[in-house]
Amino acid sequence: MKLFREVITYVVFAGLVGLLSVWPRYEIVDRKEAVISLTFSHAGQRIGECHTFTQEELNKLPPNMRKPADCPRERHPVRVLLRSADRVLHEEVLAPSGIWSDGKANIYRRIIVSAGSHVLYVGMNDSGDYGGFDYEATATIDIEPGRNVVVRFNEQLQQFSIY
Amino acid sequence: MIERLHRIGRGMFDLLRLPLSRAFASEQNPLNHLGALTVYFLWIILISGIWLLIFFRTSVSAAFDSVEYLTREQWYVGGVMRSLHRYASDAAIVTILLHVIKEFVFDRYRSVRWFNWVTGVPLIWIVFPLGISGYWLVWDELAQYVAISSAELLDRIPIFTDSMAGNFMSDDVLSDRFFTLMAFLHLIGLPIFLVFGIWLHIFRLNGPRINPPRRMMAAVMICMLVLSAVYPAVSHDAANLAMTPQVLRLDWFYLHVYPLIQIWSPGWVWVLLTGISAAMIIMPWAPAAKKMEPALVSLDFCNGCKRCVDDCPFGAVEMVPRTDGSSYTHEASVSANLCVSCGVCVGACPTATPFRTRTALVPGIDLPDRSAAAIRQSIISTAEPPSAEPRIMVFGCKDDREADRLRHAGASVITVTCMGHLPPSYLDFVLSRNHAEGILLLGCEDGNCNYRLGAEWTEQRVARERDPRLRKRTDTARIALGWQAPWSDYGDALAALEAFRATLREKLSRDESAVL
Numbered sequence: 001m002k003l004f005r006e007v008i009t010y011v012v013f014a015g016l017v018g019l020l021s022v023w024p025r026y027e028i029v030d031r032k033e034a035v036i037s038l039t040f041s042h043a044g045q046r047i048g049e050c051h052t053f054t055q056e057e058l059n060k061l062p063p064n065m066r067k068p069a070d071c072p073r074e075r076h077p078v079r080v081l082l083r084s085a086d087r088v089l090h091e092e093v094l095a096p097s098g099i100w101s102d103g104k105a106n107i108y109r110r111i112i113v114s115a116g117s118h119v120l121y122v123g124m125n126d127s128g129d130y131g132g133f134d135y136e137a138t139a140t141i142d143i144e145p146g147r148n149v150v151v152r153f154n155e156q157l158q159q160f161s162i163y
Numbered sequence: 164m165i166e167r168l169h170r171i172g173r174g175m176f177d178l179l180r181l182p183l184s185r186a187f188a189s190e191q192n193p194l195n196h197l198g199a200l201t202v203y204f205l206w207i208i209l210i211s212g213i214w215l216l217i218f219f220r221t222s223v224s225a226a227f228d229s230v231e232y233l234t235r236e237q238w239y240v241g242g243v244m245r246s247l248h249r250y251a252s253d254a255a256i257v258t259i260l261l262h263v264i265k266e267f268v269f270d271r272y273r274s275v276r277w278f279n280w281v282t283g284v285p286l287i288w289i290v291f292p293l294g295i296s297g298y299w300l301v302w303d304e305l306a307q308y309v310a311i312s313s314a315e316l317l318d319r320i321p322i323f324t325d326s327m328a329g330n331f332m333s334d335d336v337l338s339d340r341f342f343t344l345m346a347f348l349h350l351i352g353l354p355i356f357l358v359f360g361i362w363l364h365i366f367r368l369n370g371p372r373i374n375p376p377r378r379m380m381a382a383v384m385i386c387m388l389v390l391s392a393v394y395p396a397v398s399h400d401a402a403n404l405a406m407t408p409q410v411l412r413l414d415w416f417y418l419h420v421y422p423l424i425q426i427w428s429p430g431w432v433w434v435l436l437t438g439i440s441a442a443m444i445i446m447p448w449a450p451a452a453k454k455m456e457p458a459l460v461s462l463d464f465c466n467g468c469k470r471c472v473d474d475c476p477f478g479a480v481e482m483v484p485r486t487d488g489s490s491y492t493h494e495a496s497v498s499a500n501l502c503v504s505c506g507v508c509v510g511a512c513p514t515a516t517p518f519r520t521r522t523a524l525v526p527g528i529d530l531p532d533r534s535a536a537a538i539r540q541s542i543i544s545t546a547e548p549p550s551a552e553p554r555i556m557v558f559g560c561k562d563d564r565e566a567d568r569l570r571h572a573g574a575s576v577i578t579v580t581c582m583g584h585l586p587p588s589y590l591d592f593v594l595s596r597n598h599a600e601g602i603l604l605l606g607c608e609d610g611n612c613n614y615r616l617g618a619e620w621t622e623q624r625v626a627r628e629r630d631p632r633l634r635k636r637t638d639t640a641r642i643a644l645g646w647q648a649p650w651s652d653y654g655d656a657l658a659a660l661e662a663f664r665a666t667l668r669e670k671l672s673r674d675e676s677a678v679l
Binding site: 002005006008009010011013014015016017018020021022023024025026027028029030031034035037039040041097098103104106107108110145146147148150152163 | 186404407412
């Protein structure tokens with residue numbers, strides 16, 4: 001009887017391990033939905049102009065600290081807007097990284113949308129002037145269920161790509 | 164407040180231990196070997212992992228296919244090894260969780276035990292990334308989900324200049340170097356930290372048990388093999404970064420936090436994880452346990468025999484060169500920071516003998532809060548006068564309230580700190596000086612000793628296999644070892660007493676007939 005109970009205990013344990021290793025199933029997106037991934041790393045423009053030293057100012061500096069110009073390290077936050085037709089999917093002002101706020105602003109957002117045709121618009125501002133956008137892109141895209149549409153900023157081409 | 168939490172926790176733990184204590188003998192009860200079982204699962208993971216490594220290919224295009232080959236083509240070995248690897252990893256999480264809960268509810272994490280508790284927290288932080296990184300390597304849809312979600316989590320740490328999650332947006336961006344890095348972490352980096360962490364976790368313990376009993380090892384192995392054969396671990400579809408996984412069979416043992424990354428945010432998940440870890444780290448001092456006085460060495464009676472060093476469960480006693488000019492070369496020295504005041508060293512001390520009458524009973528090492536002299540005095544003052552019924556003297560651990568209640572069942576009850584605290588000469592003293600006809604040692608069962616090793620040492624001392632040994636003249640048939648789980652109720656203790664009383668009555672009657 002004791003042995004039987006031991007066997008039952010081990011069977012229950014194995015069953016529990018086997019069950020919880022796969023169940024319950026987790027639904028990430030509905031079968032009629034898709035995902036738009038908005039991602040980029042982009043540095044905003046510097047917050048102020050560089051100051052070019054005059055010869056007189058340079059002479060006052062110790063020899064080891066002389067340099068042509070003094071540029072502020074801090075950068076502007078980056079504002080990004082993603083729309084599908086008139087519906088705003090995501091809007092955010094991204095702070096620059098780094099303890100001196102001089103690094104890139106990073107974003108990765110998963111936005112769940114219904115499958116179907118979408119007119120996507122993305123705009124980004126890195127100059128601190130939020131009246132308009134410095135970079136914009138628009139694309140009409142037919143999104144099938146389960147698709148991962150990527151909206152990213154290409155640093156080399158200095159433009160958005162949507163694919 | 165904290166005692167109430169422990170009590171509630173013990174009540175909940177009872178839901179599991181009651182059926183298990185009916186199913187298993189004490190030495191085969193998995194609840195008594197949770198730490199050792201975890202190490203055993205790590206061995207299974209290591210050996211099965213070596214087999215998987217032989218066939219695994221670390222590249223974006225080949226990783227999935229190599230795992231599929233193991234699972235489908237080589238199902239009879241590779242598939243079984245993969246399933247063993249997976250299920251042993253899951254089972255390790257179960258034993259780790261129960262180990263943590265058990266140590267908490269039985270209050271074995273405070274006082275000098277803070278070290279074992281606190282060093283266990285980083286181990287959890289190693290085990291989870293180790294398991295999670297294993298899922299990345301399969302490079303199926305689940306791996307894709309885990310990789311992107313993990314990257315989201317890591318992106319929240321403000322030390323990275325670029326978004327890591329952005330690297331998983333298309334197959335073109337992902338490089339084979341990513342798999343090399345993950346393979347390094349999973350196969351070498353994290354396991355090295357894990358082994359070092361386990362060593363640190365147990366290095367303060369004297370004679371830590373890192374292997375469960377062989378029968379249990381065999382049973383667990385059969386259990387894992389049957390599970391692997393009946394329900395083999397399989398992959399999802401191959402990862403496709405152009406698509407998003409829709410429905411996944413998550414391994415909830417390792418990935419339970421991942422849905423929260425989407426439901427809450429990576430930042431709040433960090434708050435949750437670091438909050439739980441910080442709470443665990445400060446728990447030993449919230450509030451700190453009342454500490455008994457550590458064991459005290461009396462050099463006048465310490466002959467440097469080293470038995471206390473051998474028996475101390477926590478390595479709190481060491482031998483140092485003599486400081487009092489005695490002819491003995493060494494003396495015992497107690498580290499107050501490590502001493503849990505269990506008294507096992509007193510039980511090991513040959514000078515802790517109650518027969519000493521010419522001088523005061525001061526052994527070479529003693530507990531100030533429950534001295535050897537006080538125990539002898541308790542024996543003398545508690546002993547009942549002879550009667551028709553055999554008198555039984557019960558020695559119970561101070562943490563065992565049920566032993567104390569046996570007074571109402573006609574037994575003399577004396578408490579010691581731990582059963583290992585009681586020198587065997589005291590058993591001889593009780594019987595030879597006619598303080599009782601029988602002795603019941605009602606201590607915690609092996610593997611569940613509140614202080615470690617008390618039951619094991621006592622059994623060996625009574626069986627005359629370990630110094631200090633019970634004297635040969637002492638009739639061991641008049642001594643009963645009633646090991647109980649610390650959670651036993653009064654009924655268990657009473658049953659042990661009644662069973663011993665019946666046996667003793669029969670034995671004494673037999674002895675009497677033999678004399679006549």
